[in-house]
Amino acid sequence: MKDYIRNSIIAVLNELGYPVKDFVIDEPKDSSFGDLSANIALVISKELKKNPREVAGNILEKLLFDESKISKSDIAGPGFLNFFVSDDFYRNELINILSNENYGKMNKNSGKTANLEWVSANPTGPLHAGHGRQVCLGKAIANLLEWTGFEVTREYYYNDAGNQMNNLAKSIKARYEQIMNPDYPFPEDGYVGEYIKEIAEKIFSDYNDKYRNSDDLGFFKSAGEQENFGKIKATLKSFGIQHDVFFNETSLYKDGNIDKLKTIFKNKNLSYEKDGATWLKMNEKKFDKDKVIVKATGEPTYRLPDMAYHIDKILRGYNLIVDIFGSDHFDTYKEVLYGVQSAGFNTDNIKVIIHQMVTFKKGNESVKMSKRSDNVYYLDDLIKDVGIDATQFFFIMRAANTHLDFDIELAKDQSDKNPVYYLQYAHARICGILRNAEENFSNINSMNVNELDTSLLINQSEINLLKTLSKFPFEVEDSAKSLEPHKLIVFLNSVAESFHKFYHNNRVLDNENPKLSFARLLICNAVKRVLKNGFCIIGINAPERM
RNA sequence: GUGCCCGUAGCUCAGCCGGAUAGAGCGUCAGCCUUCUAAGCUGAAUGUCGGUGGUUCGAAUCCACCCGGGCAUGCCA
Structure with a gap:
């Protein structure tokens, strides 16, 4: 209908010899102004050096509409053209x-493919309530894309090679050792959640003291990864979410993609060595300093695999790539995209959604959700408290880019x-x-x-x-x-x-x-x-x- | 310090590619169930759109500066 009106107006503009400029056709706030309203007269009146109402009148005089579509049109206010759509149309x-x-x-985007990457929490523990915003946003956005015709790949990326996972392994090991020796020290920045103890107990009941004093952190890591992913996937499943692809960082090493990228940066003279680490040159205008991509220990920082991962997604040829991150990742995503671009890849198809943090209120008490503290409000707890529909609804009822106050009491309320x-x-x-x-x-x-x-x-x-x-x-x-x-x-x-x-x-x-x-x-x-x-x-x- | 996000009714927030009298829900007040679900409907009250300047015929919306809150600014991710 908008197009119909727009085309009719443009035809009249040409007929009158008026300039054809961009104008808006919109629903007026007040329905007494009609169903649709065009501001064309206001836009061109200055150039014509005429009163906008006069211009509007000249246009209106020449406008002819099919009566089954537009029942009435008139001029109002400073020179808006208002249109009343006929009831028959509705x-x-x-x-x-x-x-x-x-x-x-609609099939507007049919034949096109989209990749949505979200959640992407590392399997260091179950999803907490704060993850919910991203979980629910992604679920709805994937659906939206499908409803406009995209073929959507739902993807989950996780770092299984970095420090956080080592930390997980150490935490589990410490809890495991503590079963046999309560004095065994717990790592200072270890994960303190109850779930770590549960994993340790499970290992103990399966293997007894087989791994006592073992240096095999890899064992504890993979045990932790498996257990945590089990929980994460179960939580996602309660929302009806199933990712098509779980992409892990390790595969990027195996495929040689990390090394390839390192070589590209080196050959392009974009990276250099300093203090034993490898640094990526950053554009001085956008970033305050260069960033480390390979630590002095020889391990890459999270940036390098993230860049390689995005390059992988680009090479897979999607028409649209969407990432969802919390605002705490705002800087990282800019660094990652910058790296991908400077490696010579086009990032125009990548759209990044940044959502602001969530605060939870339970009565007057605000609910904390730090992974480092023992007092964690998990996403499963939230679902149990308010139900799956209220959880989904509350997380997406506000624009992603604004801080969200999640009122648990209100969400729980079974009333009007x-x-x-x-x-x-x-x-x-x-x-x-x-x-x-x-x-x-x-x-x-x-x-x-x-x-x-x-x-x-x-x-x-x-x-x-x-x-x-x-x-x-x-x-x-x-x-x-x-x-x-x-x-x-x-x-x-x-x-x-x-x-x-x-x-x-x-x-x-x-x-x-x-x-x-x-x-x-x-x-x-x-x-x-x-x-x-x-x-x-x-x-x-x-x-x-x- | 610097970068980004946010600041709209008592509360939580829409509106923000500039447009006509700034909206919704909750809360408050006053009404509506012999009829398909009253978890509903009808009406009332409520605003320096954080502040000051600027651009414009027109600014909640764009620009600059300032104030307040959040996040980031790791050889964690």
């Missing part, structure tokens, strides 16, 4: 929605205070009506779609509801384009609101008016479909009863 959209089970899904229920309740309510139709109004329920008479849908709450529903595909597209699932939640809220109003004002099932009842029943079906599809994207369930 009534026809009802049939459109009903004819397509995947209404909202909880925003999740507002949406789900609309769906459950519709299901109630559909059940009622099936059980008690079979005459209406069994009518055929070609008996639908949309002209009976005349009142405002009906038309408004249809109007809202018809925006769904655009909302999906918009949300996907900016990789911002919270936008879809804002929209779904407007659907639920529109439906609740409709419900309040109109009795759906009524034997006195079977034709009208049937039309309204089909509206209910359409709302149900939009809600269900929307829920599917944002990753929450569509309950039949509540």
